[in-house]
Amino acid sequence: MGSNRQYTDEFRNEAVKQVIERGFTVIDVATRIGIPKHTLYEWVHKARKAAPAASDASARSDSAEVRRLKAELKRVTEERDIPKKSRRVLCQGVRAKYAFMRAHAREFRLVAMCRVLGMHRSGYYAWLRGPASVREREDQRLLGLIKHHWLASGGVYGYRKITVDLREAGESCSRHRVHRLMKAEGLCAQVGYGSKPRHRGGPVGVVANVLNREFSPEAPNKVWVTDITYIRTYEGWLFLAAVMDLYSRQIVGWATAPTMTSDLVLQALVAAVWRRKPGPGVLVHSDQGSQFTSSDWQSFLKAHRMEPSMSRRGNCHDNAVAESFFSALKKERIKRRIYPNRATAASDVFDYIEMFYNPIRRHGSAGDLSPVEFERRYAQSGN
Structure with a gap:
């Protein structure tokens, strides 16, 4: 362990802390961690010399950290309170969420409500500007039929089988549209318990257990x-x-x-x-x-x-x-x-x-x- 080796910054900083902050002597710390005492003396001297500048930087950093924490607290508080008042609309459609956002516009920030409810501000503003389009009204009508057939199946039908039911009932719709509407409403086939994971061999790079619990080698670095x-x-x-x-x-x-x-x-x-x-x-x-x-x-x-x-x-x-x-x-x-x-x-x-x-x-x-x-x-x- 020669004195000419390169030490990491983390190692230096922690060694200096033992002297400056914890009160150990330089000789004691150097002996314990196995470095020359003159090397540690030099590190401590440089750290104390740079202390005033570091304290100023630390004060600025603390001030910035306080501002950041206040902003984070405000964000977390909003994200905690919004779901308390939106439990009934979290699982509803887009229009119900937009209506909630309009009703609470003075209480919460729009950007926070969009983040919590998973909506986009552009969509909300477009909804405010005009009535529902023909396509939206048709989607709502079709969604009602989808829910009817999904409930009639006991919740076991997915979008493919529900598409077949709708076509037999005389509706003209694609399975992609049915899939989109069901996904937005959180409707899916509820069947089975899922497949049991099976071990298909070890990962690439696995080697044999050469050590084989022989925990008592005869020398160091073996x-x-x-x-x-x-x-x-x-x-x-x-x-x-x-x-x-x-x-x-x-x-x-x-x-x-x-x-x-x-x-x-x-x-x-x-x-x-x-x-x-x-x-x-x-x-x-x-x-x-x-x-x-x-x-x-x-x-x-x-x-x-x-x-x-x-x-x-x-x-x-x-x-x-x-x-x-x-x-x-x-x-x-x-x-x-x-x-x-x-x-x-x-x-x-x-x-x-x-x-x-x-x-x-x-x-x-x-x-x-x-x-x-x-x-x-x-x-x-x-x-």
Whole structure:
């Protein structure tokens, strides 16, 4: 772990927060996360130098955020109150919705009512300007006949069979027109329970379970396991991908993102490779999620001469150690916190992994030593 490597902006910011906001000493933080102390001194100095400008920008940002939240509150309040007064017209036709919009024009904004009711302003204005056209009157008459035949069938007829009924009754209409009118009214064939999903083979990119629950390798950088979990915040979900070295149970790479994509797991694996710089042949075990069967994931493993391994379908025990880490994270930290936003949650994940779990937390599988200490003693033994 040389001092000339490139650190991510997220890693730098979280390391500086431990000194400036949480009160740890530079030497303590540098020792725990494994970086040179002079490097952390430089980061802290730059952060404190830029603090006044950052505070001004933060104040402007806070003011803009307040305005945004007020506008969002107004929008959400309208979207909450409009359905309360429009329950009777939500399932009715277009003209009934237009009539509701005209009756409540002084109470709600037109754009909000259009959004909630699924209407267009241009159609509403056209309806205000003149009476219903001949086509609209004919559609309403035909819709009444459609409802009659649909109810007579017990709700099991779709637009094709209802079209046949209408033609036998002497009506001249196409099945496309019947389909359009039924769709607008929410009428459809109500039959059966739906088909039972069948497993038709695994997704492309699935490989064998090479690990086979052998969770005790003889040295570091031989077997890594990875998985994804989620963290609840008031801003929305935050997804966490982590890579663990099975030898010491150390988290060697991790990444967070608001979406669960293949880029998330790749960032975690890149961080692990950047930190550990392993030789060829590392076994990387995961589940069969789409993120791990993607072509980008497979290409990365191939380019770095890593061997893939995957749990059997629906078998969480094949990746039990990664599941155990996420369980500890949630019991010891996440479920004891309330996160207002994703940034706060990501900062707390950094604090748990880099400041506590890796350098301090004792593991029974590592002789009641922390992962960092367990690997340090392995290196000292000359193995």
